[in-house]
Amino acid sequence: MIITRRGGAFAALLLTTALAQAAGDVDRGATIVMQGDGQGGAPCLACHGSDGAGNDGAGFPRLAGLDAGYLAAQLRDYREGRRISAVMAPNASRLNDQQIEDVAAYYTVQTLAVTPAELPADLLAKGEQLVKQGDWDNYIVPCETCHGPGAQGVGATFPGLSGQHSTYLRQQLEAWKNGTRNNDPNQLMLAIAARLSDEQIQAVSAYLSQQPTRRVSP
Numbered sequence: 001m002i003i004t005r006r007g008g009a010f011a012a013l014l015l016t017t018a019l020a021q022a023a024g025d026v027d028r029g030a031t032i033v034m035q036g037d038g039q040g041g042a043p044c045l046a047c048h049g050s051d052g053a054g055n056d057g058a059g060f061p062r063l064a065g066l067d068a069g070y071l072a073a074q075l076r077d078y079r080e081g082r083r084i085s086a087v088m089a090p091n092a093s094r095l096n097d098q099q100i101e102d103v104a105a106y107y108t109v110q111t112l113a114v115t116p117a118e119l120p121a122d123l124l125a126k127g128e129q130l131v132k133q134g135d136w137d138n139y140i141v142p143c144e145t146c147h148g149p150g151a152q153g154v155g156a157t158f159p160g161l162s163g164q165h166s167t168y169l170r171q172q173l174e175a176w177k178n179g180t181r182n183n184d185p186n187q188l189m190l191a192i193a194a195r196l197s198d199e200q201i202q203a204v205s206a207y208l209s210q211q212p213t214r215r216v217s218p
Contacts, residue, residue: 024068024105032095032103041094044103047087052110056165064110065163065213069156071104083183112213114163119206127207130200138195143204146188151208157185163213169205177201
């Protein structure tokens with residue numbers, strides 16, 4: 001009985017330790033973001049900024065406020081070749097599971113306000129219709145069906161799209177459409193993007209980029 005109790009206590013300790021390691025640490029994530037992984041990987045801020053703002057002109061996505069589970073899953077996909085990027089693959093390949101969780105934990109608690117841009121009203125109206133109502137004549141469901149009200153995101157599977165840079169959104173929709181990105185559950189985005197016209201991709205990307213971002217409490 002003593003051995004069993006000790007064995008049970010030891011197993012509980014291992015489980016607690018594993019859970020603690022699995023949870024991302026914001027401070028450790030900040031170190032990687034600011035200084036790199038210590039093994040030659042570039043600091044994340046070089047492209048995404050210390051605050052996760054990204055860079056619209058360069059196509060680097062905004063990471064601030066995205067779900068930590070989603071961020072971690074994308075980093076693992078880059079690391080393991082399920083998602084292709086000449087920039088991300090070599091950096092993600094150097095991160096272990098804990099480091100990935102730490103970086104995700106850091107960026108998910110960053111907050112940024114969206115600065116509205118002067119965009120054509122008809123373009124934004126077309127984008128809003130796609131986000132909220134879809135285009136049922138062409139079997140395109142509203143973005144909010146999966147990504148939630150205001151496209152703010154739903155858990156680790158459906159990322160927040162609101163406040164994301166239009167350049168990045170457009171690039172990703174085009175990648176889904178031409179099949180160069182396919183790491184989505186059940187090929188949902190492949191099917192939807194294939195039905196979007198170039199004009200619709202531009203409109204929905206423009207509209208979403210102007211919407212308020214999701215705010216996460218530390």
